[in-house]
Amino acid sequence: MTTTFSYEGKFSERSRETAVSHPRHATYDFAVAYPPPDVVPLDGLIEGLKKGLEREGHDLVYYTERNGNAALREFTAQKLADDRGITVTPEEVFMTAGSGEANYVLIHALSDPGDTVITEQFVYVGTLNQLKTHGINVVGTPIDDQGIQPEALDELIKDLTEQGKKPKFLYTIPEHQNPTGSTMPTERRVQILEICHRHELPIIEDDCYVDLRFDGEMQEAFASLDTTGMVMHVASYSKLLAPGLRLGYFVAPEEVTNRAIGFRSSGTANHFASLAVEGYLTEHLQDHKDDLSDSLGAKANAMVASLGENFGGTGATWGTPQGGCYLWLTMPEGTPMDKLVDEAFDAGVGYLPGSAFAPNGDGQNCARLCFAYETPEKNRDGITRLAEFLDGKGLMKAAPAD
Numbered sequence: 077m078t079t080t081f082s083y084e085g086k087f088s089e090r091s092r093e094t095a096v097s098h099p100r101h102a103t104y105d106f107a108v109a110y111p112p113p114d115v116v117p118l119d120g121l122i123e124g125l126k127k128g129l130e131r132e133g134h135d136l137v138y139y140t141e142r143n144g145n146a147a148l149r150e151f152t153a154q155k156l157a158d159d160r161g162i163t164v165t166p167e168e169v170f171m172t173a174g175s176g177e178a179n180y181v182l183i184h185a186l187s188d189p190g191d192t193v194i195t196e197q198f199v200y201v202g203t204l205n206q207l208k209t210h211g212i213n214v215v216g217t218p219i220d221d222q223g224i225q226p227e228a229l230d231e232l233i234k235d236l237t238e239q240g241k242k243p244k245f246l247y248t249i250p251e252h253q254n255p256t257g258s259t260m261p262t263e264r265r266v267q268i269l270e271i272c273h274r275h276e277l278p279i280i281e282d283d284c285y286v287d288l289r290f291d292g293e294m295q296e297a298f299a300s301l302d303t304t305g306m307v308m309h310v311a312s313y314s315k316l317l318a319p320g321l322r323l324g325y326f327v328a329p330e331e332v333t334n335r336a337i338g339f340r341s342s343g344t345a346n347h348f349a350s351l352a353v354e355g356y357l358t359e360h361l362q363d364h365k366d367d368l369s370d371s372l373g374a375k376a377n378a379m380v381a382s383l384g385e386n387f388g389g390t391g392a393t394w395g396t397p398q399g400g401c402y403l404w405l406t407m408p409e410g411t412p413m414d415k416l417v418d419e420a421f422d423a424g425v426g427y428l429p430g431s432a433f434a435p436n437g438d439g440q441n442c443a444r445l446c447f448a449y450e451t452p453e454k455n456r457d458g459i460t461r462l463a464e465f466l467d468g469k470g471l472m473k474a475a476p477a478d
């Protein structure tokens with residue numbers, strides 16, 4: 077657009093110039109955050125939408141109830157009870173434009189610029205950006221392959237409090253974490269609840285990937301273990317179905333919800349998409365989860381097997397995910413995975429550097445690999461290509477024997 081008007085001096089203090097990004101896809105695209113495209117139930121969604129439109133299509137002319145479409149909230153409340161042991165009424169479920177909006181409104185209800193918030197040491201970059209843009213001092217707490225380490229969290233809260241930076245809340249992704257793929261066992265969640273309770277630290281639990289399990293047992297939600305109302309539970313239909321639906325939700329104590337919704341960017345969640353989701357999932361939730369887990373399991377296994385073949389004995393380590401979309405690759409210290417992103421892309425492999433997820437910029441030698449998007453064959457071949465690329469850079473030396 078050609079303009080003659082100058083906005084100089086008119087921008088808000090916290091606005092930042094952000095380039096509109098156009099997704100670029102490498103030949104082997106492990107950089108994305110998409111669920112498996114092969115199981116998106118297009119016919120089922122069309123059928124569900126038709127059913128919903130026949131029932132209440134005339135209501136599209138109105139703005140729906142402020143917390144979203146009633147039928148979808150009813151379905152969601154039942155799903156939360158069945159899957160997560162969280163007992164809420166449909167009135168207490170708040171539908172949002174993806175879980176991204178749910179996180180945004182809760183963050184804004186609970187923190188002011190300059191406040192300190194604790195996240196996992198590596199955390200979903202969307203939430204990290206939301207917090208940073210809001211002027212929050214984001215501090216990562218140490219994690220291992222089972223998520224947050226309770227004792228280290230306790231120490232961190234004490235240290236921050238002593239420094240006059242008492243954290244406002246803990247944001248955590250306990251199930252199939254983004255980016256590391258780890259799941260926190262129930263026992264740790266109980267310990268962390270006790271710690272947070274002692275420090276009066278509320279928890280935002282982001283359960284975005286809970287439906288994407290293909291192995292092992294689902295762990296209990298923080299929100300079902302807690303009996304005091306200190307946990308706000310966020311989840312999404314983006315990963316179970318498709319991000320393009322833009323439907324997520326949260327449940328929180330009424331006093332929090334009533335503050336949070338003041339930060340919404342628009343009136344209500346998408347009514348049209350809600351009809352399709354409710355219409356499809358009321359009849360097909362379990363079938364769909366089964367398809368999803370078959371697809372994800374085959375894709376993850378192919379990637380893990382190829383990592384073993386190509387990276388075994390090099391000193392690299394990687395997780396063995398039981399669900400979700402991601403696998404975390406840690407190369408030996410000093411391997412500049414962050415600096416090699418563009419060259420690896422040109423060589424055919426897309427990934428996100430670990431440092432993009434770290435509040436303090438750590439993780440230069442790490443990479444997040446999405447196993448959910450490509451086929452099992454491409455996952456296998458893409459890892460081989462990545463190994464060849466790193467080998468060409470002299471970065472695939474045999475690890476010294478212990």
Ligand SMILES: Cc1ncc(COP(=O)(O)O)c(C=O)c1O
Pocket residue numbers: 109173174175176177200202249254282284311312313314315319322323324
């Ligand atoms: C942990 C986590 N939370 C929230 C989101 C946002 O997803 P959506 O707004 O599509 O529900 C994502 C997307 O990748 C995510 O990984």
